[in-house]
Amino acid sequence: LVSRENHPTRSVIRVGGVPIGPGTMTLIAGPCAVETPQQTLAAARMAQRAGAALLRGGAYKPRTSPYAFQGLGEDGLRILADVREAVGMPVVTEVVDAHDVPLVSRYADMLQVGTRNMQNFALLQAVGGCGKPVLLKRGLNATIEEWLMAAEYVAQRGNLDIVLCERGIRTFDTTTRNTLDISAVPVAQGLTHLPVIIDPSHSGGRRELVLPLSRAAMAVGADGLIIDVHPAPEEALCDGPQALVADDLAELAHAVRAFPPMI
Numbered sequence: 001l002v003s004r005e006n007h008p009t010r011s012v013i014r015v016g017g018v019p020i021g022p023g024t025m026t027l028i029a030g031p032c033a034v035e036t037p038q039q040t041l042a043a044a045r046m047a048q049r050a051g052a053a054l055l056r057g058g059a060y061k062p063r064t065s066p067y068a069f070q071g072l073g074e075d076g077l078r079i080l081a082d083v084r085e086a087v088g089m090p091v092v093t094e095v096v097d098a099h100d101v102p103l104v105s106r107y108a109d110m111l112q113v114g115t116r117n118m119q120n121f122a123l124l125q126a127v128g129g130c131g132k133p134v135l136l137k138r139g140l141n142a143t144i145e146e147w148l149m150a151a152e153y154v155a156q157r158g159n160l161d162i163v164l165c166e167r168g169i170r171t172f173d174t175t176t177r178n179t180l181d182i183s184a185v186p187v188a189q190g191l192t193h194l195p196v197i198i199d200p201s202h203s204g205g206r207r208e209l210v211l212p213l214s215r216a217a218m219a220v221g222a223d224g225l226i227i228d229v230h231p232a233p234e235e236a237l238c239d240g241p242q243a244l245v246a247d248d249l250a251e252l253a254h255a256v257r258a259f260p261p262m263i
């Protein structure tokens with residue numbers, strides 16, 4: 001279903017009216033985690049001012065440590081919905097449990113399946129039946145074939161509104177959090193008709209890598225970028241070191257605009 005063999009034309013997926021796919025470069029930005037209404041609104045305004053079309057923000061955070069901030073859950077979803085109302089940007093948010101899919105679908109415009117859940121088949125099937133577009137991150141140990149098969153699980157349930165996101169894979173190198181597999185963009189685009197975007201924030205794990213990795217993403221023809229921003233990264237409850245501030249995001253958007261055309 002997701003293979004390009006039977007579907008030679010690359011697909012454009014619409015999220016609340018915003019297109020992602022060939023001929024576009026969709027900028028998605030927002031906080032890693034929804035923390036407060038003020039922080040989420042401030043991050044959304046930063047994103048919007050820079051030209052982002054979609055707002056990201058996690059209400060359910062899959063953290064390595066069980067002692068780390070796990071997200072606000074439904075309270076976070078409510079904040080996202082309020083901020084969407086205020087700024088008019090459709091919302092992308094992660095769902096980590098198949099049982100939460102109906103709840104998250106009520107609030108979100110697009111459901112994200114994170115790297116750790118790429119082969120959570122019950123979750124993939126649940127988002128396949130949710131009626132909302134899905135952002136499917138590549139598992140940090142997954143081959144491209146496994147990633148596309150994960151997309152196939154979603155598609156099999158009747159949902160072909162899937163966007164793939166390369167977010168770095170685990171390699172022997174420890175100087176970055178993960179290694180961005182930039183070749184995944186053209187390789188996956190050759191194998192599937194689905195759009196492929198890049199997350200340079202979670203792959204590198206460091207603010208100073210976000211701009212160069214975004215440039216690389218544009219150069220290989222990624223269909224979009226998803227970027228962490230925060231009004232006060234030093235106070236962030238999650239992944240502050242990778243969050244951009246307003247000026248960084250404006251610089252990134254400017255650099256990206258050099259590649260036609262940004263939406």
Ligand code: PEP
Nearest residue numbers: 058114115116137167202
């Ligand atoms: C995220 O986007 O908030 C996230 C946790 O990403 P990943 O699943 O790629 O680590």
